[in-house]
Amino acid sequence: MIRLTQLRKMFGERVAVDALDLHVPRGEIFGLLGHNGAGKSTTIGMLLGQVWPTAGELRVCGHDVTRDRAQALAKVGAIFETPVFYDYLSGWRNLEILAGYTAPTPPARIREVVAWVGLTGREQSKVRTYSHGMRARLALAQALLPGPELLILDEPTNGLDPEGIHEMRETIRRLHAELGLTILLSSHLLSEVEQLCGRIAVLNQGRKVFDGTLDEARHGQSWVRLKTNDFAAAVRELRAAGLITADRDGEFIALTPDGAVADVVRRLVGLGFPVHEIAPEKQTLEDFYLSLMRRPEGESAK
Amino acid sequence: MFFTQLKHELWKLFGKKRTYIGFGVFLLAPNAVVLMFRFSNAANGIRRTLEGGGYPVADFITAETIATQVVIPVAYLLLPLYVALVGGDLVAKETEDGTLRMILARPVSRLRLLTLKWLAGLIFSLMLSVCLGAFGLAFASLWFPQGGLFAVQVELGGSGGFSVLAPSDGLWSYALAHVLLASKAISVMSLAFLFSCFNMKPAAATILALSVLFANAILMSIPWFADYKGWFITHHLNLWQWVFLQPTPWTRIVESLCLLVGYNVTFFVVGAAAFQVRDIKS
Incomplete structure (x- = not known):
C-alpha cells in the first residue's frame, strides 16, 4: 500500500x-x-x-x-x-x-x-x-x-x-x-x-x-537483571567468556543469542561472584524505544 | 466538478465576515459623501466650473455627477485596500490556519486549487466594483435628479480639464467605467494573490501589494518619470476614468486593458510557480 x-x-x-x-x-x-x-x-x-x-x-x-x-x-x-x-x-x-x-x-x-x-x-x-x-x-x-x-x-x-x-x-x-x-x-x-x-x-x-x-x-534484545557485588567486574568476565553482548544502567546485561541465564550463573559462581538476583527483564515497547534513542547515530536495530 | 469546487471556494470566501467589510464601507461611505454634497457647499466648485464653461448647472448637478465624485476617491483609496485584503488572504490565510494541508491531502492539483482561488477572488473583485458603482448611483439618486454627467478629467498627457456628458452618454459612461473599474480591482487582487502564494502571513501579502501600488504611484508622480508613466501599473489602473474623457481614447483604454491582462497573467504564473515548489508544512 x-x-x-x-x-x-x-x-x-x-x-x-x-x-x-x-x-x-x-x-x-x-x-x-x-x-x-x-x-x-x-x-x-x-x-x-x-x-x-x-x-x-x-x-x-x-x-x-x-x-x-x-x-x-x-x-x-x-x-x-x-x-x-x-x-x-x-x-x-x-x-x-x-x-x-x-x-x-x-x-x-x-x-x-x-x-x-x-x-x-x-x-x-x-x-x-x-x-x-x-x-x-x-x-x-x-x-x-x-x-x-x-x-x-x-x-x-x-x-x-x-x-x-x-x-x-x-x-x-x-x-x-x-x-x-x-x-x-x-x-x-x-x-x-x-x-x-x-x-x-x-x-x-x-x-x-x-x-x-x-x-x-519487545524481544529483539532481552535484558537480564543481574545483582552482584561488583557489576563492572562481572560484566568484564562475562564478556570475556562470550556470554553477553551489552550491559546498561549498572544492573542489566544482554545475553548472546545462544546464551542462557544458567550459563551466566554458573560462570559467575565459578569465579566467586555472589549472585544476589538474576531474572530476565520483560522489555516493554517503551524500554525498546528508549534503548533505540540512546544508540549512537547510524546504528539501527534491524 | 470544476464549478462545484468554485462554488465551494465562494462559500469559503463569502462565509467570512471580513469579506463583507468592503461592501459595508461602500454602503456607508458613498451615503456620507452624497449627504455632504447635498447639505453643504461641497458642490460649489462643480457649480462654478460649469457656470464658467457656460453649461446649465441644473442639468449637470445630477445623481451621475455626484456618484462619480463619490466613487473616484473611494476607488482610488478604499477599493485597492479591500481587494488586496481578500487577495492576500486567499492562499496565505489557509496556510496560516492549516486548512491548506487538509485540502492538499486530497488529490487536487496545486494549479487547479490556485485557479479556483483566483477565480473566487476575481468574482469578489468584480462584485465589489459593481456594488461600489451601484451603491454610489443609488444613494446619489435619492437626493439628486438624473441627468448629464460632469467629471474632472484625469491626466492622460497632462490635461486637467473636465468633461460634460449628455444624460444618455453619462449613464452609459458611468456603467462602463465601473465595468472597467473591475480590471483595477482584479489586478490589485492578483498582485496580493501573488504574494499570498509565497510563504508569508496574509497581512504581509496585503501590505506588500499595497506597498507596490503606493511606490508605483509615488514614482509616477515625480516629474522626472512623466515620460515613463506607461511603465507603471498604477497608470493603467486608472483606465476606468478615461471613459469620461472627451473624446474617449478607446485605443489607449484597450491597450491598457491588454497590459493589465498581461500583468494579471504574470502575477498568476509567478505565484503559481512559487506555490508549486513550496513545501506545505504545519
Whole structure:
C-alpha cells in the first residue's frame, strides 16, 4: 500500500529524512514512531505530496506520488494533529468542501459517514461550536468520505482528553476491523501504538532505526537483571567468556543469542561472584524505544 | 466538478465576515459623501466650473455627477485596500490556519486549487466594483435628479480639464467605467494573490501589494518619470476614468486593458510557480 525507497528530504542544510525505506502492506495498522522532529510529519507530508522529496521514490496505492499524485491519493484519507476546519461554516459544509476536492460526493454518502462517526444532529452547527472531540470526529468523517483504502493518521489523539483518546483508539480499531482499511499511524505515544499496531518503524533524527513487528521490538534484545557485588567486574568476565553482548544502567546485561541465564550463573559462581538476583527483564515497547534513542547515530536495530 | 469546487471556494470566501467589510464601507461611505454634497457647499466648485464653461448647472448637478465624485476617491483609496485584503488572504490565510494541508491531502492539483482561488477572488473583485458603482448611483439618486454627467478629467498627457456628458452618454459612461473599474480591482487582487502564494502571513501579502501600488504611484508622480508613466501599473489602473474623457481614447483604454491582462497573467504564473515548489508544512 505504501512503499518508500531511499527517501530523503533536506530543508536547506538540515537533513529531515534520510535514506528511508518503508513498506506498509495492505490491511495493516502500521505505527510510525519517533520523538518530535524525528521526521514523521515530514514523511507524511511527502506521502501526501505536500512536501517535495529531495531524493528517493514514494509509491502510494501503486502510484508514484511525485509524478501521479491524483491517482496516488484518490483512495487516501488523512487526519492531522489538531484538525482545523472553516470554523465559520457548518460541519456539513466543511465536509462538502473537503470531499469536493476528491470527487463529487452525494449527500447520502455524507449522511452515512456523519452517522458512522456519531455526529448526526450536530452536522449543521457551526464548527466553532464543536468540542475537541467533535472536531476529531469531523476530521475522521472528512477522511472517510472518499471511501479510502488507506488512512494516514498524524498524531490523531493530540489534544484529546483520556476519554477522547480511548474513543479515537476504538474508532481506529473499528475502521480496521469493519472497513478493512490500511492505517498508517504516526505517534509519539508508545501506549497508543502498542495497543493498535502490528508493525512499527521507529525514526530518530530522520533515520529509520527499527522496522518490524511489535513482538520483534519487545524481544529483539532481552535484558537480564543481574545483582552482584561488583557489576563492572562481572560484566568484564562475562564478556570475556562470550556470554553477553551489552550491559546498561549498572544492573542489566544482554545475553548472546545462544546464551542462557544458567550459563551466566554458573560462570559467575565459578569465579566467586555472589549472585544476589538474576531474572530476565520483560522489555516493554517503551524500554525498546528508549534503548533505540540512546544508540549512537547510524546504528539501527534491524 | 470544476464549478462545484468554485462554488465551494465562494462559500469559503463569502462565509467570512471580513469579506463583507468592503461592501459595508461602500454602503456607508458613498451615503456620507452624497449627504455632504447635498447639505453643504461641497458642490460649489462643480457649480462654478460649469457656470464658467457656460453649461446649465441644473442639468449637470445630477445623481451621475455626484456618484462619480463619490466613487473616484473611494476607488482610488478604499477599493485597492479591500481587494488586496481578500487577495492576500486567499492562499496565505489557509496556510496560516492549516486548512491548506487538509485540502492538499486530497488529490487536487496545486494549479487547479490556485485557479479556483483566483477565480473566487476575481468574482469578489468584480462584485465589489459593481456594488461600489451601484451603491454610489443609488444613494446619489435619492437626493439628486438624473441627468448629464460632469467629471474632472484625469491626466492622460497632462490635461486637467473636465468633461460634460449628455444624460444618455453619462449613464452609459458611468456603467462602463465601473465595468472597467473591475480590471483595477482584479489586478490589485492578483498582485496580493501573488504574494499570498509565497510563504508569508496574509497581512504581509496585503501590505506588500499595497506597498507596490503606493511606490508605483509615488514614482509616477515625480516629474522626472512623466515620460515613463506607461511603465507603471498604477497608470493603467486608472483606465476606468478615461471613459469620461472627451473624446474617449478607446485605443489607449484597450491597450491598457491588454497590459493589465498581461500583468494579471504574470502575477498568476509567478505565484503559481512559487506555490508549486513550496513545501506545505504545519
